[in-house]
Amino acid sequence: MLWLLFFVVTATHAELCEPDAENAFKVRLSIKTALGDNAYTWDTNEEYLFKAMVAFSMRKVPNREATEISHVLVCNVTQRVSFWFVVTDPLKNHTLPAVEIQSAIRMNRNRINNAFFLNDQTLEFLQIPSTLASPMDPSAPIWIIVFGVVFCNIAVAISVLVLSGIRQHRRKDNELPEVDDTEKKCENVITSENGVPCYRLHKNGGRINDVFVTKDEWLTPL
Amino acid sequence: MALVPGLGPHVDDRGDERPRWDSKSQYLLSCLGFAVGLGNIWRFPYLCQAYGGGAFLVPYFIALVFEGIPLFHIELAIGQRLRRGSVGVWTAISPYLGGVGLGCLLVSCLVCLYYNSVLTWVLWFLLNSFQQPLPWSSCPPALDRTGFVEECEGSSTVSYFWYRQTLNITADISDSGTVQWRLLVCSAACWAVVYLCISRGIESTGKAIYFTALFPYLVLTVFLIRGLTLPGAAEGLAHLFTPNVQILQNPRVWLDAATQIFFSLSLAFGGHVAFASYNPPRNDCRKDAVVIALANSMTSLYASVTIFSIMGFKATKDYGRCLDRNVLGLINEFDFPEQSISRDDYPAVLAHLNATQPERVARLPLKNCHLEHFLDKSASGPGLAFIVFTEAVLHMPGAPGWAVLFFGMLFSLGLSSMFGNMEGIITPLLDLGTVPRWVPKEALTGLICLLCFLAAICFTLQSGNYWLEIFDSFVVSLNLMVLAFFEVVGVIYVYGMKRFCDDIMWMTGSRPGLYWQVAWRVVSPLLLLAIFLAYITLLAQKPLSYRAWDPRHEQFPLRPEKLYPGWVQATCVLLSLLPALCIPVAALAQLLARRRWRRKEVPSQDTHLKPQDGGPC
Numbered sequence: 131m132l133w134l135l136f137f138v139v140t141a142t143h144a145e146l147c148e149p150d151a152e153n154a155f156k157v158r159l160s161i162k163t164a165l166g167d168n169a170y171t172w173d174t175n176e177e178y179l180f181k182a183m184v185a186f187s188m189r190k191v192p193n194r195e196a197t198e199i200s201h202v203l204v205c206n207v208t209q210r211v212s213f214w215f216v217v218t219d220p221l222k223n224h225t226l227p228a229v230e231i232q233s234a235i236r237m238n239r240n241r242i243n244n245a246f247f248l249n250d251q252t253l254e255f256l257q258i259p260s261t262l263a264s265p266m267d268p269s270a271p272i273w274i275i276v277f278g279v280v281f282c283n284i285a286v287a288i289s290v291l292v293l294s295g296i297r298q299h300r301r302k303d304n305e306l307p308e309v310d311d312t313e314k315k316c317e318n319v320i321t322s323e324n325g326v327p328c329y330r331l332h333k334n335g336g337r338i339n340d341v342f343v344t345k346d347e348w349l350t351p352l
Numbered sequence: 353m354a355l356v357p358g359l360g361p362h363v364d365d366r367g368d369e370r371p372r373w374d375s376k377s378q379y380l381l382s383c384l385g386f387a388v389g390l391g392n393i394w395r396f397p398y399l400c401q402a403y404g405g406g407a408f409l410v411p412y413f414i415a416l417v418f419e420g421i422p423l424f425h426i427e428l429a430i431g432q433r434l435r436r437g438s439v440g441v442w443t444a445i446s447p448y449l450g451g452v453g454l455g456c457l458l459v460s461c462l463v464c465l466y467y468n469s470v471l472t473w474v475l476w477f478l479l480n481s482f483q484q485p486l487p488w489s490s491c492p493p494a495l496d497r498t499g500f501v502e503e504c505e506g507s508s509t510v511s512y513f514w515y516r517q518t519l520n521i522t523a524d525i526s527d528s529g530t531v532q533w534r535l536l537v538c539s540a541a542c543w544a545v546v547y548l549c550i551s552r553g554i555e556s557t558g559k560a561i562y563f564t565a566l567f568p569y570l571v572l573t574v575f576l577i578r579g580l581t582l583p584g585a586a587e588g589l590a591h592l593f594t595p596n597v598q599i600l601q602n603p604r605v606w607l608d609a610a611t612q613i614f615f616s617l618s619l620a621f622g623g624h625v626a627f628a629s630y631n632p633p634r635n636d637c638r639k640d641a642v643v644i645a646l647a648n649s650m651t652s653l654y655a656s657v658t659i660f661s662i663m664g665f666k667a668t669k670d671y672g673r674c675l676d677r678n679v680l681g682l683i684n685e686f687d688f689p690e691q692s693i694s695r696d697d698y699p700a701v702l703a704h705l706n707a708t709q710p711e712r713v714a715r716l717p718l719k720n721c722h723l724e725h726f727l728d729k730s731a732s733g734p735g736l737a738f739i740v741f742t743e744a745v746l747h748m749p750g751a752p753g754w755a756v757l758f759f760g761m762l763f764s765l766g767l768s769s770m771f772g773n774m775e776g777i778i779t780p781l782l783d784l785g786t787v788p789r790w791v792p793k794e795a796l797t798g799l800i801c802l803l804c805f806l807a808a809i810c811f812t813l814q815s816g817n818y819w820l821e822i823f824d825s826f827v828v829s830l831n832l833m834v835l836a837f838f839e840v841v842g843v844i845y846v847y848g849m850k851r852f853c854d855d856i857m858w859m860t861g862s863r864p865g866l867y868w869q870v871a872w873r874v875v876s877p878l879l880l881l882a883i884f885l886a887y888i889t890l891l892a893q894k895p896l897s898y899r900a901w902d903p904r905h906e907q908f909p910l911r912p913e914k915l916y917p918g919w920v921q922a923t924c925v926l927l928s929l930l931p932a933l934c935i936p937v938a939a940l941a942q943l944l945a946r947r948r949w950r951r952k953e954v955p956s957q958d959t960h961l962k963p964q965d966g967g968p969c
């Protein structure tokens with residue numbers, strides 16, 4: 131009698147947890163990809179941990195605080211390390227709705243991942259999309275900071291260039307009028323030697339030293 | 353000695369002494385920087401790979417020898433002899449040819465606008481490269497955070513970053529959208545950098561060129577060393593250089609080789625004429641021309657080796673990922689142990705499974721992975737730099753550093769070409785005497801940069817990329833060939849071959865030999881004419897269309913081909929004709945002006961005096 135009951139129970143269990151059964155989810159683990167040489171082998175103890183994590187997630191749902199590890203059924207474990215699981219109600223005659231299980235797993239996904247040293251890509255719940263982490267938004271986009279630095283440098287360089295150009299122009303403008311003034315002064319000044327104007331020297335018989343008289347023909351033409 | 357009457361050797365129209373290069377190396381680097389531009393990086397490697405690898409070098413070097421070097425020598429010689437910018441030079445040769453100079457000026461203006469917009473994009477990518485992880489390495493999550501943005505999932509992270517986060521492109525050219533403020537500020541920064549470097553003409557350019565012309569070679573070398581040590585580089589290089597001699601029978605190859613040489617050397621822009629006009633009169637321009645043209649071609653080859661070693665690495669990585677995805681599909685479907693099928697076992701396992709359980713295998717999304725398919729997926733133009741290369745950089749360790757180096761290199765390359773373009777605008781304007789003498793040069797260059805920046809705002813619109821493609825395809829292609837043809841004919845037949853050879857004898861100390869004479873008289877003009885006719889026939893055959901980025905297209909990410917609307921087609925035609933039309937229009941205007949002048953003047957007046965500034969166009 132007991133054996134019959136046992137077979138009936140396992141048979142019902144088997145029906146509840148089957149590939150593509152109602153409210154069943156497929157899980158796939160890629161332990162070697164995630165951990166490489168530190169990969170652990172998947173055995174019944176790891177399965178037990180998995181059932182515990184699922185039960186833990188379900189206990190956080192209101193009205194499901196009574197979920198036990200034995201309510202989580204795992205079947206069809208393959209070498210890939212993939213399997214199907216369902217969560218039954220305390221009476222173990224029907225499975226809990228998929229929606230509830232989905233939301234429970236999504237809420238605690240991080241805890242489940244960490245228990246197995248895996249992440250969203252290596253511990254896949256095939257029908258449960260994972261919530262993506264929001265991207266790290268710095269207070270100011272980095273490109274604006276770099277742009278600010280570059281643009282300030284350019285602005286400083288341009289102002290230096292323009293100002294130095296203006297200063298050069300002003301210096302040139304200031305030099306030219308001075309040159310004109312001295313030339314005019316030279317024209318107005320009467321050259322004199324010892325108080326005697328030069329133009330009178332010739333008439334007064336002064337001797338002119340030929341050496342210092344420049345003759346244009348002696349200079350080689352440019 | 354053939355001196356142009358009334359033109360002193362060192363005095364230009366402004367009455368000041370003409371500026372001079374500080375040293376010969378500045379001049380050589382400026383010409384080289386102008387010639388070596390973005391096209392050497394992203395056009396030549398693509399052509400080399402598309403047209404049978406090593407075999408493409410044959411038409412390329414033939415075009416270089418018979419078209420590139422002779423035309424380049426003419427430009428440098430005539431600029432150095434007549435010591436004026438493009439407008440002044442052609443007006444001095446014959447007032448009826450003033451339109452050639454004006455055409456060059458107009459082409460330089462139009463090219464400046466869109467070339468700096470490309471630099472804006474490069475600057476944007478450069479600024480975004482200073483972060484780890486790079487912003488184009490992952491898709492942003494969708495609003496409900498259960499998946500990524502749909503547009504990004506459908507295409508790829510780099511395509512999404514380029515089309516959506518950079519350009520924010522519209523699906524159609526008639527839908528202009530709004531001005532993208534990010535691109536606008538980058539454009540302002542680019543024009544500010546250009547102004548900073550050219551504000552005092554060659555005085556400031558000559559100093560900036562040492563960095564902008566030499567830095568790209570340094571970066572190319574670093575990338576070459578890195579690229580050659582990456583896995584898959586050998587496959588990339590083999591794919592690039594394996595010669596396919598049959599392809600030489602296709603006339604398209606010869607046409608593309610000739611046009612590539614032409615645009616690569618930046619001929620008929622007026623920039624080289626302007627640079628050469630600041631040289632001392634006795635300078636060996638023949639050696640300069642040969643050296644710079646050969647250096648330009650060597651740079652193209654050097655760059656293609658670097659680019660293709662990295663493309664080979666990327667293709668190998670993509671091929672590996674394709675195989676891995678197939679293997680994972682099999683493992684997941686048939687629940688084999690993890691990592692039980694290696695890449696080499698995959699074909700055998702697939703065959704076995706296909707034989708035993710074909711229905712299950714058929715349901716899997718398995719792709720056919722071939723390395724050649726990935727190697728062929730090269731691109732040219734902005735597609736290479738902003739999509740393909742950025743993706744390749746993601747896989748290299750230390751990605752942000754490589755991205756900064758790469759975009760920094762592109763920025764300097766583009767900047768040194770911009771110097772030549774701007775010089776091709778500023779020197780003729782200064783020589784024409786349109787600007788009063790009291791206006792300082794910094795103010796003139798500042799005004800030109802400001803006007804160009806305002807005009808280039810249209811490229812920062814959402815449809816800016818489509819407009820840029822139009823400018824890129826239509827402004828340079830036909831106009832430069834017409835202008836270059838008239839340049840050769842003008843110098844050899846109007847100025848006179850004997851006079852020109854005498855000038856070169858005076859400048860360099862030896863007469864041009866038989867090769868130069870044959871090339872100038874016969875080969876180059878005929879070649880230009882042939883290319884021009886071939887180009888027009890090809891252009892007339894296919895309707896004007898473009899590829900749009902439309903996320904709502906059924907076959908997204910494939911880009912649908914759309915036809916240009918009527919008003920856009922009219923703009924295309926205008927862009928390809930306007931500069932070339934300057935020649936007949938200027939000649940006609942000069943003819944009419946002369947007739948009117950002759951009727952007014954007394955008949956005994958000497959009508960052989962040529963007015964200093966020519967075409968009133």
